[in-house]
Amino acid sequence: MTQTIEVAGLRKRYGDVQAVDGVTFAVEEGEFFGILGPNGAGKTTTLEIVEGLREADEGEVSVLGRSPWPRNPGLLSRVGVQLQASSFFERLTAREQLQTFGSLYGVPAAKADTMLEAVGLADKADVRVEKLSGGQAQRLSIACALVHDPELVFLDEPTAALDPQARRNLWDILREINTEGRTIVLTTHHMDEAEVLCDRVAIMDAGRVLRLGPPAVLVRGLDAPARISVASGVLGLEDARLLPGADGADDDGVSLTISTRDPSAVVAAMAGRDALDGVQIRGATLEDVFLDLTGREFRP
Incomplete structure (x- = not known):
């Protein structure tokens, strides 16, 4: 299958800390791929390098056949990013937020209502973002990442701090996004989330990939009672x-x-x-x- 992302020998150091230490993996077109690891494992740094937000010290990265660093304008319209901590423009409603994000990509203003419907926020279109609940704000953040119809979507802990009901609702949205043919790369601390959503996962610790494969295969390979x-x-x-x-x-x-x-x-x-x-x-x-x-x- 076509490789949407290829990472080989990736390394990144911050002072005495080797945050990423020789990471290698590939993500196939249309795959739901998870990166798992405890705090400080290097998963967010890895994701930021692949997204083109940070420069690697060593290694090769290819995203949709192109290098993401230096920042590649040719990738911007093809990639959507939902960061671990999302920031919105002040004093704007949910609809206005989406219209503003969409305008950066030349997306018609009418697309905002379509995206609000897709993430279950149609009834919150005229509500200012500071009035949204945590789960609603997360859904709006994902809508902003999708408003320009990207082929590849990065989600960094999208369900962090959400209650169980909000998490399950967001899972349904993510499944729908994936079935539309988009490639999704997800980082999460929730093992049940990765087990339900991901086709394959890479488990990281101390900046290295310790194990990679489909969740069911990894579980079957564990000699546990x-x-x-x-x-x-x-x-x-x-x-x-x-x-x-x-x-x-x-x-x-x-x-x-x-x-x-x-x-x-x-x-x-x-x-x-x-x-x-x-x-x-x-x-x-x-x-x-x-x-x-x-x-x-x-x-x-």
């Missing part, structure tokens, strides 16, 4: 640890959780003891892969 949970008290802790196929068990007073690589044997044994009240079976997730690669220590 399944976890079977039932209500606490349904089965004794020691009895649970002795079940056929059980690798271990814990009881926090609310749920009894059994770790196993043979869930069918454990469930069968529990059924024989009539101990399946509220049973839940959970396999490995992308979050497990992420923690396995980057560690569990807190990073402020």
Whole structure:
């Protein structure tokens, strides 16, 4: 397939900090590609270099067949960018914001209403941006990035600080954008978001890509046990640890959780003891892969 983005041997240093250290990846045309990593992993710096906002110290970057640095005017109309922190023009309504952004690309003013409808903000067209909720402002930010119909869209943590309902609503919008044929590159801290939306993800830490591939493939490649949970008290802790196929068990007073690589044997044994009240079976997730690669220590 056609490569929309090609990155090879990318490096960027700030003083003593090696923010990006030999990053290499490619994004295919029409792909929904995620870049994941803990704070300080280098994902935002990588994205800014690919967007043409920063100059790399070393390495090669090609976006839609062109180098993004020095700032390439030929790419501006083909790329849309939603930054981690969005700023709007003061005292303008949602419609006026979009008309202003669109005018920079020669887009007719009427396109603003079409974009507001697309992101579910038609009823907020005449509301000033400072009156919008966090989720509404994020949707407007994405509309501004799309108003000129770009082929490639960069989204840097678009659902940060949104409540669950607003996040899910934004997911639907992002899926629709992708099904229209646009290539999307997303950075996020939310593993469930990446697992649901992305065709492939690159997991970064310390400026390097540690693993790259489709979320389901990365999860299948992780040698992690399944976890079977039932209500606490349904089965004794020691009895649970002795079940056929059980690798271990814990009881926090609310749920009894059994770790196993043979869930069918454990469930069968529990059924024989009539101990399946509220049973839940959970396999490995992308979050497990992420923690396995980057560690569990807190990073402020």
